[in-house]
Amino acid sequence: MQIEASVPQAVPSDPSVDLNQVRSIIQEFKTLPGAMLPVLHAIQDALGYVPPSVVPLIADELNLSRAEVHGVISFYHHFRQQPAGRHIVQICRAEACQAVGADALVAHAKAALGCDFHGTSSDGQFTLEPVYCLGQCACGPNMQIDDDLHARVSSDKFNRVLRAKRGVQ
Amino acid sequence: MSASNTSITVYVPRDSTALALCAEQVAAAIAQQAAQRGISINLVRNGSRGMFWLEPLVEVATAAGRIGYGPVESEDVAALFDADFLNGGQHRLALGLVEEIPYLKKQERLTFARVGITDPLSLPDYLAHEGYAGLRRALTMPSAALVQEVLDSGLRGRGGAAFPTGIKWKTVAATVAAQKYIVCNADEGDSGTFSDRMVMEDDPFMLIEGMTIAALAVGATRGYIYVRSEYPHAIAALNQAIATANSANYLGDNILGSASSFHLEVRKGAGAYICGEETALLESLEGKRGVVRAKPPLPAIEGLFGKPTVINNVISLASVPIILARGAAFYKNYGMGRSLGTLPMQLAGNIRRGGLVEKAFGVTLRELLQDFGGGTASGKPIRAVQVGGPLGPYLPPSLFDTKLDYEAMAAVGGMLGHGGIVVFDDSVDMAKQARYAMEFCAVESCGKCTPCRIGSTRGVEVIDKIVAGQPQQIKLLRDLCDTMVNGSLCAMGSMTPLPVLSALDHFPEDFGKGELGQAA
Ligand SMILES: Cc1cc2nc3c(=O)[nH]c(=O)nc-3n(C[C@H](O)[C@H](O)[C@H](O)COP(=O)(O)O)c2cc1C
Ligand code: SF4
Ligand code: FES
Numbered sequence: 176m177q178i179e180a181s182v183p184q185a186v187p188s189d190p191s192v193d194l195n196q197v198r199s200i201i202q203e204f205k206t207l208p209g210a211m212l213p214v215l216h217a218i219q220d221a222l223g224y225v226p227p228s229v230v231p232l233i234a235d236e237l238n239l240s241r242a243e244v245h246g247v248i249s250f251y252h253h254f255r256q257q258p259a260g261r262h263i264v265q266i267c268r269a270e271a272c273q274a275v276g277a278d279a280l281v282a283h284a285k286a287a288l289g290c291d292f293h294g295t296s297s298d299g300q301f302t303l304e305p306v307y308c309l310g311q312c313a314c315g316p317n318m319q320i321d322d323d324l325h326a327r328v329s330s331d332k333f334n335r336v337l338r339a340k341r342g343v344q
Numbered sequence: 345m346s347a348s349n350t351s352i353t354v355y356v357p358r359d360s361t362a363l364a365l366c367a368e369q370v371a372a373a374i375a376q377q378a379a380q381r382g383i384s385i386n387l388v389r390n391g392s393r394g395m396f397w398l399e400p401l402v403e404v405a406t407a408a409g410r411i412g413y414g415p416v417e418s419e420d421v422a423a424l425f426d427a428d429f430l431n432g433g434q435h436r437l438a439l440g441l442v443e444e445i446p447y448l449k450k451q452e453r454l455t456f457a458r459v460g461i462t463d464p465l466s467l468p469d470y471l472a473h474e475g476y477a478g479l480r481r482a483l484t485m486p487s488a489a490l491v492q493e494v495l496d497s498g499l500r501g502r503g504g505a506a507f508p509t510g511i512k513w514k515t516v517a518a519t520v521a522a523q524k525y526i527v528c529n530a531d532e533g534d535s536g537t538f539s540d541r542m543v544m545e546d547d548p549f550m551l552i553e554g555m556t557i558a559a560l561a562v563g564a565t566r567g568y569i570y571v572r573s574e575y576p577h578a579i580a581a582l583n584q585a586i587a588t589a590n591s592a593n594y595l596g597d598n599i600l601g602s603a604s605s606f607h608l609e610v611r612k613g614a615g616a617y618i619c620g621e622e623t624a625l626l627e628s629l630e631g632k633r634g635v636v637r638a639k640p641p642l643p644a645i646e647g648l649f650g651k652p653t654v655i656n657n658v659i660s661l662a663s664v665p666i667i668l669a670r671g672a673a674f675y676k677n678y679g680m681g682r683s684l685g686t687l688p689m690q691l692a693g694n695i696r697r698g699g700l701v702e703k704a705f706g707v708t709l710r711e712l713l714q715d716f717g718g719g720t721a722s723g724k725p726i727r728a729v730q731v732g733g734p735l736g737p738y739l740p741p742s743l744f745d746t747k748l749d750y751e752a753m754a755a756v757g758g759m760l761g762h763g764g765i766v767v768f769d770d771s772v773d774m775a776k777q778a779r780y781a782m783e784f785c786a787v788e789s790c791g792k793c794t795p796c797r798i799g800s801t802r803g804v805e806v807i808d809k810i811v812a813g814q815p816q817q818i819k820l821l822r823d824l825c826d827t828m829v830n831g832s833l834c835a836m837g838s839m840t841p842l843p844v845l846s847a848l849d850h851f852p853e854d855f856g857k858g859e860l861g862q863a864a
Contacts, residue, residue, distance in 0.1 A: 216573075274768045310574065
């Protein structure tokens with residue numbers, strides 16, 4: 176959704192972001208036709224998010240206004256503007272998963288992680304995100320942690336999978 | 345593949361649904377047991393047959409054919425070896441010859457003919473199973489004849505709108521431009537659909553071949569596959585297959601020594617449902633917000649970067665190789681009325697045997713739900729099915745004898761869309777489903793028009809009031825739906841009322857029971 180106006184940042188310089196790294200990522204992709212999404216993906220893949228402090232750099236290199244760059248970042252659900260937990264937990268909320276108990280799984284996940292959607296568990300391990308279909312609709316409810324898919328996820332299975340991710344067997 | 349003559353070939357799927365059900369662990373366990381027992385096996389990672397209740401479905405090649413075992417868990421593997429499954433031995437998980445399983449045997453697989461059988465990333469495997477026969481024929485034909493062949497096949501776009509593919513191609517072919525594009529719409533955002541994903545993961549060369557034929561037909565030299573970010577496995581498979589096709593000269597400059605060139609690239613979406621709408625997808629590919637463009641101009645005339653562009657769904661493009669290989673007449677022999685060929689349908693949600701069913705158009709919903717699907721997974725009666733994705737209406741059991749064909753579905757107020765069928769048992773709360781449809785529209789609207797952007801949020805509020813005990817608000821909800829239908833630029837806003845109104849019309853008893861509260 177793009178109607179939510181995430182406040183345009185004042186863009187303070189952020190010492191935790193290596194601007195040289197970002198610059199070289201942009202160089203790598205900027206000649207592609209329609210380079211914006213590939214650039215943003217590469218930055219988020221490298222840093223875990225697209226920091227507001229890199230918006231002017233992208234705008235400069237792609238010859239766009241900062242507002243345009245910010246507009247694109249905020250339009251897409253995939254891009255985040257602040258750091259996330261170590262792992263991204265996506266739970267499918269779409270119809271086929273609803274038909275087999277996705278709502279109950281979501282409620283369990285929120286309670287187990289102690290956070291709402293878009294929030295991060297207090298130990299910084301897991302960020303919880305909704306997703307609208309993972310293409311595994313014959314075997315719901317489904318979730319994806321980073322790039323690992325899990326089908327027919329019960330509350331127990333959810334706990335087991337997260338324990339394994341934490342490294343506690 | 346290096347199948348040595350002495351070793352037995354064992355298949356463990358690499359399809360992501362199989363992976364979600366621990367296929368990787370099963371494959372590792374099989375390799376480990378074989379090593380431990382000193383048996384040499386040839387472990388092939390095939391695609392999925394699409395019988396997901398049997399995944400991971402392990403197959404063994406025997407003299408009689410491929411014998412299946414499933415669903416296999418890694419704990420079962422030692423016992424399978426003990427039961428001599430490598431020679432088709434008896435075991436509690438044995439399924440007999442896979443091709444004889446009724447669910448598969450009753451299908452008419454044209455597009456999915458190879459899926460589940462081959463190693464998706466093996467070009468030799470693809471070639472050995474009729475792969476690139478379509479392209480080889482296409483290379484001998486003038487482009488106008490190629491367009492005509494697709495026109496004659498009766499193929500209509502499988503992405504939802506069912507527009508004749510040949511007519512779209514003809515427009516692009518007839519438009520003069522220095523650069524033209526082929527864009528594959530692989531955004532597959534509809535809940536309950538996974539046939540595009542399966543093609544990309546389980547037979548990616550077929551999509552590449554279809555796009556290459558499209559390029560020859562219209563004179564395009566560049567193509568993009570826009571894949572949603574939710575599909576990392578599909579993206580990886582496509583990238584690997586494209587690299588292979590490039591190095592074998594099935595892509596790139598002077599394809600197979602011809603004068604034609606085609607360069608293909610995968611682009612990753614970023615989690616926006618509306619980017620499945622074709623003009624929003626083009627905006628997104630150009631690096632902008634995925635906001636819908638008004639038509640005209642049609643993308644066929646002014647598409648990607650303002651140039652003539654064929655934009656087709658994955659299944660539409662993947663249907664082209666067999667049309668070229670076997671001829672238009674062969675393909676159009678399947679189907680009924682103006683819905684010709686086959687449609688890969690997807691059984692999802694609360695269903696006992698969920699999976700992919702490719703049949704000629706004309707099968708009834710009841711056949712799919714009962715004969716193939718076996719009823720609900722919960723064992724309770726089916727109360728409603730949603731066909732055609734989140735913008736499709738909910739159908740009650742009284743309509744289950746409807747034939748699945750574009751016109752027959754439309755006649756009962758339904759839609760076929762991308763062939764996704766989501767099943768709900770009698771525990772479903774239809775007011776909650778109606779509310780969700782509005783909520784989904786509010787979250788995913790591109791924001792260009794008011795009825796969709798604001799109307800959907802109002803819709804959620806009005807439904808909350810109705811269930812909180814204000815039935816007089818139902819009239820308001822119907823008015824609001826009317827405004828959305830008539831005042832929206834694209835189907836997101838104009839079709840969201842379908843699931844809402846169908847819930848209200850077919851399941852009125854669920855509206856006004858009292859508390860729905862903040863359940864969603
Ligand atoms: C809101 C919305 C979402 C859509 N999502 C998809 C999609 O995910 N995949 C798809 O192929 N077509 C989708 N479409 C249909 C496309 O706009 C377009 O009709 C299709 O890509 C054309 O290809 P075809 O003729 O091969 O079907 C969507 C349409 C709308 C209005
Ligand atoms: S109907 Fe909705 S999604 Fe479609 S153009 Fe209008 S605002 Fe955008
Ligand atoms: S609806 Fe959940 S994976 Fe498709």
